[in-house]
Amino acid sequence: MTDRHGPPRGPNPLTPALDRAGFVVPGRSGPSSGLTGLTRRQMLLGSLAAIGGVAAAGSLAGCASPTAAADGVRELAFWHLLSGGDGINMAGLVEDVNALDHGYHATQTVLAWGAPYYTKLAMASVGGRAPDTAIMHASRIAGYAPGGLLDPWDLDLLAEFDVTEQDFLPRVWEKGGLDGTQFSIALDSHPFVMFYNTDIAEQAGVLGSDGQLAPIEDADQFLEVARAMQGVTGKHGLSYGYLGDGAQMWRLFYTLYKQHDAEFDLSGTRAEVDTDAAVESLEYIQTLLDGTICAPDGDYGTAVAEFMSGESGMFFTGVWELPTAKNAGIPFDAMPIPTLFGTPAAYADSHAFTLPHQSDPDPEQRRATYRFVADILQSSFAWAEAGHIPAYQPVVQSPEYQDLVPQAHYAPAAEILNYDPEAWFTGSGSDFQSYFLETVQNVYLDGADPAEGFGAFVRRVDVQLSKPNPV
Known part of the structure; x- marks a missing residue:
């Protein structure tokens, strides 16, 4: 895992060691790290x-x-x-x-x-x-x-x-x-996409004649595909970890929210949102987290380990996990997250x-x-x-890129990507996604009312909108 897109999962021999200020420690980089320019x-x-x-x-x-x-x-x-x-x-x-x-x-x-x-x-x-x-x-x-x-x-x-x-x-x-x-x-762009195990998909009868996952047209069909894959693995159909991780929570929510063609406008002093789209998106996530399709309380590291060991058929994650999947040696492919609510969309940065x-x-x-x-x-x-x-x-x-698999298969996600709503306090590494964690995690974890959780998040965002940009 790289660039801290998700929580760290323990030491990696190829990961440069960082001191407390975030600088690479000389002599402690992995093999051929190339980070010799640091003085x-x-x-x-x-x-x-x-x-x-x-x-x-x-x-x-x-x-x-x-x-x-x-x-x-x-x-x-x-x-x-x-x-x-x-x-x-x-x-x-x-x-x-x-x-x-x-x-x-x-x-x-x-x-x-x-x-x-x-x-x-x-x-x-x-x-x-x-x-x-x-x-x-x-x-x-x-x-x-x-x-x-x-x-x-x-x-x-x-x-x-x-x-x-x-x-x-x-x-x-x-x-x-x-x-x-x-x-x-x-x-670059690094969108939230879906990896899938091609062997499990074939055994579940959801692999197309081209060797890729057969098209999924709507939210109900996705549930059917996930359950079919769970029937093969005996554990879960889908891996998705979110516990304690506002970024992972937000990436899936915002993908589904934007698939409703919904706007999230932070240009004024109060957030302009589509509450119906937000509630439907959160209700669907609750459906996924039923213990059969997906673990109800998994964190990111658990989700990675589950998919990489063949205990699930699909995995919601970012393109940054491609090296992990290759190193795991599993048969896999990747694609944009299927359009479940009418409008092709993917979270990205x-x-x-x-x-x-x-x-x-x-x-x-x-x-x-x-x-x-x-x-x-x-x-x-x-x-x-x-x-x-x-x-x-x-x-x-280029022809060389088109020959890269699965990169060429998920590259269309760059055409449907959606960045965070634009404000001085949003974006990767900001507190915005932490606000989502604080107010909405109980919706994911305990089945709390989606309307109440999302309403609390919007109120938290409105507090920030009332403040001037500190820089």
């Missing part, structure tokens, strides 16, 4: 930032000062929050593009996922000594760009390196913009490149940064091999 100074200052506040973070950001070696190579500072397998893959990508000799050398700084990362990034931007580029979740742009923490992208300059709006799906590109200005360039604010950016340093980002995008087939759907469509449309 002792970066790690030391990261530790200071964890305990010393703004001043320490400003010192850390100082590693981004524009520099050019005697041979004209620009040293670029690149921050991201990718750990585990994602971190290893990103390290390989950076190493590959550095080797292109395009006039830059990018050095990674890896920080802990979630609030620690976004706090340090904000501190660096406020201090005007931010890294040259940093990965953010696209769902967090609305909270950062209005406060001047991000610089806009010069799309004409980006086009000089053969990256334009036309190279991205409209939903993915538009999420990087705010009020007509582009503040992020997506590397994107890792996206941003330009953290710099008071007086050096033009040649910025040009080298644009070249670096373009090179990563154009080399993102390796990112696809690990599971994420590249945002740069020339990669997705």
Whole structure:
């Protein structure tokens, strides 16, 4: 599991060890991790930032000062929050593009996922000594760009390196913009999808002649398929873990909610929602959690283990679990979550490149940064091999990508994705999904009234909407 999309499930020998500040500990990375660009100074200052506040973070950001070696190579500072397998893959990508000799050398700084990362990034931007580029979740742009923490992208300059709006799906590109200005360039989309065991599906009689799961047209048919698979496994038809995990709860709820073609508008001082769609979605989740179709009280790690050991036929998760399924050696495929309520939809987010604010950016340093980002995008087939759907469509449309299975089978999810409702307090690594956990978990776990649980969540959201954006 990577990028903390779900709760950690114990040590992974390939996962770089992180100190309390979120930096990779030298000598404790897994084999061939490639994270050799991290300096002792970066790690030391990261530790200071964890305990010393703004001043320490400003010192850390100082590693981004524009520099050019005697041979004209620009040293670029690149921050991201990718750990585990994602971190290893990103390290390989950076190493590959550095080797292109395009006039830059990018050095990674890896920080802990979630609030620690976004706090340090904000501190660096406020201090005007931010890294040259940093990965953010696209769902967090609305909270950062209005406060001047991000610089806009010069799309004409980006086009000089053969990256334009036309190279991205409209939903993915538009999420990087705010009020007509582009503040992020997506590397990928990582939607909530459905893995399934092809052997179990065949034994249950629900596998099509093409070797893929036969089409599922509605909510009732999905229950029938899940029960048929449970008849094969003797345990569960579906694995879905949520206990204590607001992100997992929200991903499934929001997928089903958006399949009702329902809106969740946070642009005003009160949330505008479709309560009927929300209640129906929650009632359906309660139906799934009946102890036969799915465990009523499973956490994420339990769900992963169950599916990977062949004790269930289907698994609601993110594309980031592809390496886990491959390593498990089970026969499997993956697809977008079936359309159960009329409108194709999937929850998703994107890792996206941003330009953290710099008071007086050096033009040649910025040009080298644009070249670096373009090179990563154009080399993102390796990112696809690990599971994420590249945002740069020339990669997705390539024959090589179309031969990737199951990636090519779930890639259409990128066309129906839905990011978090837009507000300063929403997005991956924010408290928004924690509010959902606090108010709605009893609906999942104890069969509490969906209308009461959702109403409590909306009231909690309204409290946040009454507050100004702190950044």
